[in-house]
Amino acid sequence: MDDVILSLEGVGKTFPGVVALSDVSLSIAHGETHIVLGENGAGKSTLIKLLAGIYQPDSGLIAFNGQPYQPKTPHDAQQSGIRIVHQELNLLPYLSIAENLMLENLPRRAFGIVDRKALNSRAVALLKEVGLDVDPRTRVEALGVAQMQLVEIAKALSYDSKLLVLDEPTATLTPPEIERLFSIIKRLKARGVTIIYISHRLHEVFEIGDRVTVLRNGRLVATRDLKGLAVPDLVRMMIGRDIADEYSFDDTIVPGKVALSVAGLKRDAATPAISFDVRHGEILGVAGLVGSGRTEAMRALFGADAKLDGVIEIDGKPVAITAPKDAVRHGLSLLTEDRKGQGLLLDLAVDKNITITDLGKVSRNGLINRRAEAAAANDLVGQLRVKASSIEQAVRNLSGGNQQKVVLAKWLFRGTSTLILDEPTRGVDIGARREIYQLLWMLAAQQKGIIMVSSDLPELMGMCHRIIVFSKNRIVGEVPRAEFDQERILSLAYQEYVRP
Amino acid sequence: MTETSEPLVSAPVSPGRAKFLRFLIRDAGVLLALVLITLFFSVTAPYFATPDNALKIFVQIAINTVLAAGMTFVILTGGIDLSVGSVLALCTVVGATVMIDEDLSPAVAITLALLACMATGAICGFLNGWISTRWKIPSFIVTLGMLNMAAGAARVVSDNSTITGLPQSFVDFGNLIIGGFLPSIFLVAVLVIAAGWFVLRFTVFGRMIFAVGTNDEAVRLSGHNPDFYKVAAFTISGLTAGIAAMVYLLRLNIGSPIAGVGYELNAIAAVIIGGTSLSGGKGSIIGTLVGACILQVLSTGLQLLGVGDNFKPIVIGLVIVLAVILDAYRERLLRKIR
Numbered sequence: 001m002d003d004v005i006l007s008l009e010g011v012g013k014t015f016p017g018v019v020a021l022s023d024v025s026l027s028i029a030h031g032e033t034h035i036v037l038g039e040n041g042a043g044k045s046t047l048i049k050l051l052a053g054i055y056q057p058d059s060g061l062i063a064f065n066g067q068p069y070q071p072k073t074p075h076d077a078q079q080s081g082i083r084i085v086h087q088e089l090n091l092l093p094y095l096s097i098a099e100n101l102m103l104e105n106l107p108r109r110a111f112g113i114v115d116r117k118a119l120n121s122r123a124v125a126l127l128k129e130v131g132l133d134v135d136p137r138t139r140v141e142a143l144g145v146a147q148m149q150l151v152e153i154a155k156a157l158s159y160d161s162k163l164l165v166l167d168e169p170t171a172t173l174t175p176p177e178i179e180r181l182f183s184i185i186k187r188l189k190a191r192g193v194t195i196i197y198i199s200h201r202l203h204e205v206f207e208i209g210d211r212v213t214v215l216r217n218g219r220l221v222a223t224r225d226l227k228g229l230a231v232p233d234l235v236r237m238m239i240g241r242d243i244a245d246e247y248s249f250d251d252t253i254v255p256g257k258v259a260l261s262v263a264g265l266k267r268d269a270a271t272p273a274i275s276f277d278v279r280h281g282e283i284l285g286v287a288g289l290v291g292s293g294r295t296e297a298m299r300a301l302f303g304a305d306a307k308l309d310g311v312i313e314i315d316g317k318p319v320a321i322t323a324p325k326d327a328v329r330h331g332l333s334l335l336t337e338d339r340k341g342q343g344l345l346l347d348l349a350v351d352k353n354i355t356i357t358d359l360g361k362v363s364r365n366g367l368i369n370r371r372a373e374a375a376a377a378n379d380l381v382g383q384l385r386v387k388a389s390s391i392e393q394a395v396r397n398l399s400g401g402n403q404q405k406v407v408l409a410k411w412l413f414r415g416t417s418t419l420i421l422d423e424p425t426r427g428v429d430i431g432a433r434r435e436i437y438q439l440l441w442m443l444a445a446q447q448k449g450i451i452m453v454s455s456d457l458p459e460l461m462g463m464c465h466r467i468i469v470f471s472k473n474r475i476v477g478e479v480p481r482a483e484f485d486q487e488r489i490l491s492l493a494y495q496e497y498v499r500p
Numbered sequence: 501m502t503e504t505s506e507p508l509v510s511a512p513v514s515p516g517r518a519k520f521l522r523f524l525i526r527d528a529g530v531l532l533a534l535v536l537i538t539l540f541f542s543v544t545a546p547y548f549a550t551p552d553n554a555l556k557i558f559v560q561i562a563i564n565t566v567l568a569a570g571m572t573f574v575i576l577t578g579g580i581d582l583s584v585g586s587v588l589a590l591c592t593v594v595g596a597t598v599m600i601d602e603d604l605s606p607a608v609a610i611t612l613a614l615l616a617c618m619a620t621g622a623i624c625g626f627l628n629g630w631i632s633t634r635w636k637i638p639s640f641i642v643t644l645g646m647l648n649m650a651a652g653a654a655r656v657v658s659d660n661s662t663i664t665g666l667p668q669s670f671v672d673f674g675n676l677i678i679g680g681f682l683p684s685i686f687l688v689a690v691l692v693i694a695a696g697w698f699v700l701r702f703t704v705f706g707r708m709i710f711a712v713g714t715n716d717e718a719v720r721l722s723g724h725n726p727d728f729y730k731v732a733a734f735t736i737s738g739l740t741a742g743i744a745a746m747v748y749l750l751r752l753n754i755g756s757p758i759a760g761v762g763y764e765l766n767a768i769a770a771v772i773i774g775g776t777s778l779s780g781g782k783g784s785i786i787g788t789l790v791g792a793c794i795l796q797v798l799s800t801g802l803q804l805l806g807v808g809d810n811f812k813p814i815v816i817g818l819v820i821v822l823a824v825i826l827d828a829y830r831e832r833l834l835r836k837i838r
């Protein structure tokens with residue numbers, strides 16, 4: 001190929017205990033959209049971080065635009081015209097959206113004073129492009145994870161780049177944002193921008209991708225044209241075998257008595273009251289668009305944020321929940337969508353992250369039994385197939401999908417009777433997803449109540465007994481399994497937004 | 501090991517070796533520095549490598565070590581305690597006042613004084629923690645306030661004068677050198693460190709201290725009350741300030757409202773040199789002991805070398821900054837290894 005923009009020759013990268021990449025050779029053509037796939041921990045993000053100048057390869061050569069390319073810092077990468085949206089969000093929480101968007105190039109007036117007007121008006125334009133309808137002066141810490149993701153994308157778009165890399169940009173997005181992102185990608189492609197795109201949502205990659213490269217355990221399996229391939233082919237390349245139907249729903253699980261009921265839950269004076277319930281042995285899906293108030297409702301219910309009003313009953317008895325510790329005491333768990341900020345102790349080891357929810361189980365008289373702790377952690381790590389060099393590895397150094405599995409493991413360790421899971425499979429690969437689904441069905445079979453918030457509608461439709469739909473902080477509908485229909489659920493989700 | 505669909509690619513650094521490397525970088529690094537500094541002064545400074553001098557150093561580090569032990573807890577949770585110096589002063593005058601009460605037998609007086617010291621310190625520490633968590637005020641500010649309040653209280657209690665005349669048996673115990681090499685007050689310091697080490701390493705409470713310092717929001721959402729552990733850490737720091745006050749009384753035999761000026765900075769320096777990170781969640785109390793040793797060895801060594809009192813602080817200041825720079829490198833190395 002003569003119009004190769006990026007080429008890798010025998011690239012390798014090793015971390016202590018793990019070979020993240022080994023002998024990867026790949027060339028990416030000018031103007032193509034190249035998909036990179038692989039299981040959790042396969043080395044996708046590591047590859048991207050080499051391009052970003054975050055890590056340097058141990059071996060091999062990278063060439064960009066025909067020149068040897070050896071970025072030492074992220075700044076070098078940007079200078080070369082490479083823009084990257086990383087899997088983990090890297091915004092500054094205490095600055096506004098606008099400041100985050102234009103941090104590297106704040107518009108200035110004389111004496112270096114920031115030109116607020118220009119700043120905000122440019123930000124409005126950028127946010128509009130990605131479809132985020134939020135005041136650019138809002139501080140980033142007030143946003144949900146999906147909204148932060150959109151800000152990251154907008155930030156990358158604010159610069160002209162030759163190569164745009166998107167590492168799992170859609171993991172938390174819902175169909176309308178994804179659609180918008182795809183139309184942006186197509187527009188950029190028409191302008192000749194080369195794109196590298198990583199995702200675990202295999203169905204979506206066909207819409208934008210030209211070619212696909214699959215990594216497995218740090219090695220390159222193959223690079224192919226996407227045309228003529230189907231999802232099962234991709235799966236086989238990724239994990240080396242077929243997997244059974246992703247959602248083989250188990251009809252034998254019959255929901256029993258109401259486990260948790262929420263009546264008239266009101267976060268503040270401005271938001272409407274919501275009511276819903278979940279039964280023992282039931283998986284209740286929660287659908288809605290980004291920013292529709294699903295996460296906020298779950299947090300308020302759990303006592304993570306203040307609430308104004310509302311009655312919460314567990315097994316028919318009203319309970320007072322003012323802090324997460326009350327919720328946990330009454331048998332609730334909340335897996336938060338933001339694993340980095342709210343879920344994990346990044347610098348601590350895998351085992352310590354898992355047992356934090358219930359140290360009582362692995363201790364006696366206040367003394368931790370390290371052996372019991374290691375056994376419990378190893379057990380869950382095995383069950384969820386967390387890829388780590390050992391349970392003593394710091395969670396920070398796990399791949400994104402494996403971090404997500406640790407968050408799930410910590411609540412499985414606690415084993416409460418009702419679980420609220422906010423995007424439990426965010427960034428998890430297709431094989432491990434299936435393990436997680438089966439685990440959830442097993443929990444349901446044990447008569448636990450499960451509330452599953454997910455932006456992945458097929459996942460909800462495959463998993464749940466019933467789906468409630470949020471639209472603009474309101475629950476606008478409830479759909480039983482027999483009536484599941486993507487169109488119907490989506491139009492419910494849009495309902496409050498299209499109304500005049 | 502984990503179970504994956506395929507075996508992990510062969511490991512270039514085995515987990516066992518990584519563990520050893522981790523130990524080398526985290527703990528042995530500071531220890532090595534201490535050994536090198538000690539060797540340096542042993543060769544260059546006259547009288548440095550004598551049993552007498554060693555004893556003197558042991559005696560001199562006792563107070564700082566006890567203070568720094570409590571400070572380690574606070575810094576691990578991500579806080580800072582600037583009040584320990586003047587809380588110590590307050591505790592010395594409270595303790596001394598109780599001890600010189602003529603109506604009490606020496607044994608009772610000493611016991612009561614110990615309890616009074618620990619209680620006073622713990623109350624001050626509790627207030628630090630409670631105020632800063634209840635109103636979400638940075639501990640830097642709250643403990644700065646406490647620094648002034650405790651100093652004032654010390655003057656009020658003592659009527660702004662030095663309290664002398666402690667029981668002879670108490671004074672004797674302070675001068676005791678067990679077995680000819682172990683000063684009693686150094687033993688106290690070592691016991692405090694040992695207790696701290698045990699708590700941090702083996703108990704649920706210790707685990708929570710690290711967890712809170714790493715990510716208190718994640719801890720809260722895991723169903724705990726992070727504020728409880730923060731308040732506890734400050735209370736422990738106050739408690740050790742009370743114990744350090746007893747050590748002060750043992751060593752100097754006076755209760756003084758102007759004791760302890762600047763002690764908080766030495767304690768913080770020992771913790772930081774010992775490798776505990778100011779941002780919380782990372783560190784070790786053994787490191788703190790080594791850090792306290794480094795500070796004192798430097799101070800004594802420089803003095804014996806004839807470096808004047810004017811230059812000494814410059815060198816020590818440089819060493820503190822150097823320690824923090826090394827710490828940044830150490831973090832980077834550690835990240836690579838885990």
Ligand SMILES: Nc1ncnc2c1ncn2[C@@H]1O[C@H](COP(=O)(O)OP(=O)(O)OP(=O)(O)O)[C@@H](O)[C@H]1O
Nearest residue numbers: 015020040041042043044045046397398399400401
């Ligand atoms: N800084 C690091 N130190 C040690 N190991 C690391 C580090 N970064 C990544 N790894 C390891 O390298 C391997 C590849 O990780 P990488 O993040 O590239 O996976 P990924 O393909 O992006 O996975 P995911 O789909 O879960 O995001 C993993 O086993 C991970 O644990």
Ligand SMILES: [Mg+2]
Nearest residue numbers: 045087399400
């Ligand atoms: Mg990744």
